[in-house]
Amino acid sequence: MAKAPEQTIYVLNGPNLNLLGTREPETYGHATLADVEKLCTETAAQFGLRADCRQSNHEGELVDFIHEAHAKKAVGIVINAGAYSHTSIALHDALVAVKIPAVEVHVSNIHARESFRHHSFTAVAAFASLCGFGIEGYRLAINGLAARIGAKVKA
Ligand code: CA2
Numbered sequence: 001m002a003k004a005p006e007q008t009i010y011v012l013n014g015p016n017l018n019l020l021g022t023r024e025p026e027t028y029g030h031a032t033l034a035d036v037e038k039l040c041t042e043t044a045a046q047f048g049l050r051a052d053c054r055q056s057n058h059e060g061e062l063v064d065f066i067h068e069a070h071a072k073k074a075v076g077i078v079i080n081a082g083a084y085s086h087t088s089i090a091l092h093d094a095l096v097a098v099k100i101p102a103v104e105v106h107v108s109n110i111h112a113r114e115s116f117r118h119h120s121f122t123a124v125a126a127f128a129s130l131c132g133f134g135i136e137g138y139r140l141a142i143n144g145l146a147a148r149i150g151a152k153v154k155a
Contacts, residue, residue, distance in 0.1 A: 006050045009145065010069040010100075011040045011138070013055040014062055014082035020107070020135075028107050031135045039135060040078065043142040047151040049075070051142070059084050063094045070098035076145040077102040078138060085110075085120040095125035101148050103141040106131035 013033060021032035037053040044051035052074070054065050062081060069077055077100050081091050085104065095102050102125065109132030110117040123129040128144055130137045146152075 009076040011053040012079045015057040047146040066094040092121040102126040104129040105137045
């Protein structure tokens with residue numbers, strides 16, 4: 001019998017996250033974006049899912065990725081929209097429009113930082129939000145997303 005095609009989740013990282021591991025290690029740790037993407041690919045694979053990892057410094061491109069996730073029938077989104085989390089109604093609206101289960105991740109604990117980081121528009125559009133776990137938050141997000149969509153660990 002033909003194997004079912006692999007289901008895809010999108011892992012979206014926003015502005016400045018390409019700098020992870022190169023500056024401010026006291027806030028963001030030493031892991032790089034490449035480390036994050038490897039972690040996501042490996043975690044998703046445990047559930048038979050493919051992680052399509054994208055990063056952009058541009059708000060509109062992140063909106064386009066969310067639309068693309070819908071067009072390609074992605075089964076979930078993990079999003080760290082960086083500073084756009086705190087400002088972007090466009091990203092909020094895109095996530096709401098596509099109705100794909102989404103988890104928001106922040107590397108740092110945004111609630112223990114400046115007050116302008118305390119509100120997140122993307123968190124409002126996501127079914128769950130994680131912050132303060134460092135890059136481990138991405139693994140936790142994919143585990144939670146898998147549970148939400150009923151993806152089981154593959155033998
Ligand atoms: O903690 C997070 O993951 C953030 O989304 C990171 C954003 C920040 O604006 C959010 O409030 C919280 C900033 C990403 C900047 O990333 C850098 C990483 C290393 C060095 C410089 C910036």
